[in-house]
Amino acid sequence: MSEVYATRRxxxxxxxxASGSATALISRPANVRYLAGAAPRxxxxxxxxxxxxxxxxxxxxxxxxxxxxxxxxLIHTLPRPGGDAAVAAxxxxxxxxxxxxxxxxxxxxxxxxxxxxxxxxxxRLAGLGTAVEQxxxxxxxxxxxxxxxxAEIADQALGELLESILVGRTERHLALELERRLVDHGADGPxxxxxxxxxxxxxRRAHRPTDRRVEEGDFLxxxxxxxxxxxxxxxGRTFVIGTSPADWQIELYDLxxxxxxxxxxxxxxxxxxxxxxxxxxxxLDSARHHEGLPSLMGxxxxxxxxxxxxxxxxxxxxLDACVPVTVEPGVHLPGRGGVRIDDTLVxxxxxxxxPELLTITTKELLAL
Amino acid sequence: MSEVYATRRxxxxxxxxASGSATALISRPANVRYLAGAAPRxxxxxxxxxxxxxxxxxxxxxxxxxxxxxxxxLIHTLPRPGGDAAVAAxxxxxxxxxxxxxxxxxxxxxxxxxxxxxxxxxxRLAGLGTAVEQxxxxxxxxxxxxxxxxAEIADQALGELLESILVGRTERHLALELERRLVDHGADGPxxxxxxxxxxxxxRRAHRPTDRRVEEGDFLxxxxxxxxxxxxxxxGRTFVIGTSPADWQIELYDLxxxxxxxxxxxxxxxxxxxxxxxxxxxxLDSARHHEGLPSLMGxxxxxxxxxxxxxxxxxxxxLDACVPVTVEPGVHLPGRGGVRIDDTLVxxxxxxxxPELLTITTKELLAL
Numbered sequence: 001m002s003e004v005y006a007t008r009r010x011x012x013x014x015x016x017x018a019s020g021s022a023t024a025l026i027s028r029p030a031n032v033r034y035l036a037g038a039a040p041r042x043x044x045x046x047x048x049x050x051x052x053x054x055x056x057x058x059x060x061x062x063x064x065x066x067x068x069x070x071x072x073x074l075i076h077t078l079p080r081p082g083g084d085a086a087v088a089a090x091x092x093x094x095x096x097x098x099x100x101x102x103x104x105x106x107x108x109x110x111x112x113x114x115x116x117x118x119x120x121x122x123x124r125l126a127g128l129g130t131a132v133e134q135x136x137x138x139x140x141x142x143x144x145x146x147x148x149x150x151a152e153i154a155d156q157a158l159g160e161l162l163e164s165i166l167v168g169r170t171e172r173h174l175a176l177e178l179e180r181r182l183v184d185h186g187a188d189g190p191x192x193x194x195x196x197x198x199x200x201x202x203x204r205r206a207h208r209p210t211d212r213r214v215e216e217g218d219f220l221x222x223x224x225x226x227x228x229x230x231x232x233x234x235x236g237r238t239f240v241i242g243t244s245p246a247d248w249q250i251e252l253y254d255l256x257x258x259x260x261x262x263x264x265x266x267x268x269x270x271x272x273x274x275x276x277x278x279x280x281x282x283x284l285d286s287a288r289h290h291e292g293l294p295s296l297m298g299x300x301x302x303x304x305x306x307x308x309x310x311x312x313x314x315x316x317x318x319l320d321a322c323v324p325v326t327v328e329p330g331v332h333l334p335g336r337g338g339v340r341i342d343d344t345l346v347x348x349x350x351x352x353x354x355p356e357l358l359t360i361t362t363k364e365l366l367a368l
Numbered sequence: 369m370s371e372v373y374a375t376r377r378x379x380x381x382x383x384x385x386a387s388g389s390a391t392a393l394i395s396r397p398a399n400v401r402y403l404a405g406a407a408p409r410x411x412x413x414x415x416x417x418x419x420x421x422x423x424x425x426x427x428x429x430x431x432x433x434x435x436x437x438x439x440x441x442l443i444h445t446l447p448r449p450g451g452d453a454a455v456a457a458x459x460x461x462x463x464x465x466x467x468x469x470x471x472x473x474x475x476x477x478x479x480x481x482x483x484x485x486x487x488x489x490x491x492r493l494a495g496l497g498t499a500v501e502q503x504x505x506x507x508x509x510x511x512x513x514x515x516x517x518x519a520e521i522a523d524q525a526l527g528e529l530l531e532s533i534l535v536g537r538t539e540r541h542l543a544l545e546l547e548r549r550l551v552d553h554g555a556d557g558p559x560x561x562x563x564x565x566x567x568x569x570x571x572r573r574a575h576r577p578t579d580r581r582v583e584e585g586d587f588l589x590x591x592x593x594x595x596x597x598x599x600x601x602x603x604g605r606t607f608v609i610g611t612s613p614a615d616w617q618i619e620l621y622d623l624x625x626x627x628x629x630x631x632x633x634x635x636x637x638x639x640x641x642x643x644x645x646x647x648x649x650x651x652l653d654s655a656r657h658h659e660g661l662p663s664l665m666g667x668x669x670x671x672x673x674x675x676x677x678x679x680x681x682x683x684x685x686x687l688d689a690c691v692p693v694t695v696e697p698g699v700h701l702p703g704r705g706g707v708r709i710d711d712t713l714v715x716x717x718x719x720x721x722x723p724e725l726l727t728i729t730t731k732e733l734l735a736l
Contacts, residue, residue: 105477107477109477110478113478180548
């Protein structure tokens with residue numbers, strides 16, 4: 001595994017040197033984990049001219065820990081707890097003769113940036129931009145395999161829930177039960193707060209579960225995901241409670257299903273992000289559901305649940321192979337409820353069979 | 369309730385004007401909630417010369433929501449989702465004729481700060497410092513009442529766990545069960561990730577639960593808390609599994625208990641933060657447990673689980689009445705385990721009966 005991290009760091013080092021900074025300070029936790037194999041709380045990665053250093057704010061044993069640091073990395077732990085590893089790393093960089101340091105300006109606060117500058121005023125501070133996030137977009141097969149296992153876990157947890165009695169139970173209890181099942185099946189934990197939305201709440205994006213109970217005739221929409229070895233996936237489904245869905249429910253479901261299928265089928269290397277959004281969105285638009293539509297129809301997933309690319313109307317860029325994304329259109333009718341359908345897929349070329357669906361729970365409208 | 373928020377904003381406005389900024393931009397979510405009654409995702413509060421505005425990144429209905437915004441506030445929602453409310457708020461401030469804007473430099477990233485500046489270059493950007501955090505230190509009785517209810521919920525959840533069979537169950541399952549019980553008893557959710565640590569893990573601060581199972585003879589240390597109406601409390605206890613604790617376990621428990629009692633008994637208005645730390649720490653030091661001691665012996669709680677004051681060796685400042693804090697010394701012996709005991713208390717004057725203990729689960733060494 002160690003080579004994977006060394007290769008990633010070497011790619012980043014090339015980018016930094018091309019833009020004039022030989023030394024970089026990585027502080028965003030998901031970026032630290034991507035390059036170092038682990039992101040102990042408060043740790044930063046100092047990417048030096050030749051040598052890389054994981055600077056930890058506390059002895060690793062004392063705090064929650066995810067993953068294991070690449071054994072090829074030097075590890076430096078601050079002598080006293082409570083210090084800022086970014087500030088300490090800047091001091092180390094200066095003492096090793098660096099003259100400039102690229103930092104993650106989209107992650108460091110103004111105060112931390114100032115403290116870094118004051119500790120090492122001889123360092124010219126540059127911006128690293130989202131260089132690491134860009135490296136993270138295309139996944140290797142090891143990463144995809146973690147996402148695939150996470151998706152299997154989420155499918156299992158959801159499948160078990162569907163076999164239980166739902167009427168009368170609250171959104172909060174159903175969400176907690178799903179999260180317990182994720183862990184039962186081997187997840188590190190939920191990938192994000194599980195959303196369970198009933199009746200008038202159904203179809204809302206990222207609905208926060210309430211004490212409302214499932215009732216006959218409700219739409220029930222559920223969105224959950226597992227984290228597996230740090231990788232986060234997402235699945236969303238909408239069901240109807242009771243034996244006979246109303247006509248408006250069937251109509252709305254069919255519409256969102258068609259939009260989601262159009263989005264899925266548009267996924268291919270070389271397709272513009274905005275065209276995936278448009279493929280799904282125009283189906284909803286055509287049914288005059290253009291109000292209250294979500295701002296995006298999907299997004300990348302990986303070490304974070306919402307990462308690049310954004311599949312949104314104004315997004316710039318094109319899909320590559322091996323980019324995992326969600327496709328998740330939805331419609332919410334205020335006061336009535338709605339439908340969301342959400343899958344995680346990996347973009348693959350046509351020759352490899354097209355998009356790989358990771359979340360395989362049925363998308364038929366189940367009446368539970 | 370509306371008056372409470374208006375009074376808080378008025379106190380902050382006085383502070384800002386005293387330091388030369390008539391307008392302030394509050395972006396840190398807990399600070400927004402403190403001053404506005406709610407912090408919708410991505411929202412910021414613009415404190416104007418006379419009028420205050422909650423600027424929301426998205427229509428409040430679309431996203432998880434905590435609390436209700438003060439009805440006296442004007443609410444402005446960005447016309448398109450995906451924008452930065454801080455940037456929009458700066459534009460509004462400039463258009464209303466403000467000439468300077470105090471921002472939370474410890475929360476805004478360098479990139480957001482730059483975007484704020486570029487949107488409204490005529491505004492002089494100043495630092496608000498931690499003015500809101502300082503206002504939050506002393507709680508009113510309404511806030512303390514939320515913490516008290518949260519503590520009762522945590523005590524109940526812990527009490528029920530102790531009545532169940534523990535041997536053979538994993539740390540992760542016990543943590544999930546505690547979190548479910550918190551919600552059962554009316555919590556918004558856990559105040560922080562529940563820590564359950566067995567055997568060699570016991571006594572670690574913020575231990576992340578693993579798949580290790582509870583065994584006979586283990587120490588079991590548990591740290592949990594409930595969030596109630598946004599307010600977060602904390603309780604930690606250590607138990608021994610089986611009928612006869614070993615001598616070293618009894619000795620270590622008595623030591624940490626004595627340290628925790630010394631910390632609790634030192635709490636009074638006017639006492640220096642560092643003296644509370646010292647009161648607990650010197651008991652552990654005297655037993656030569658000076659290595660691997662935590663960096664602090666307690667901290668404030670409220671809308672965040674770890675807020676000012678820090679009860680640490682280098683902390684500056686003195687306790688006031690109505691400041692809720694934890695007292696949580698612990699000792700962890702690598703390879704063997706350890707003990708942590710953690711309460712949430714409110715500082716009260718001697719005349720009112722001294723410190724008010726919110727978390728009342730027994731601190732006797734229970735053999736389970």
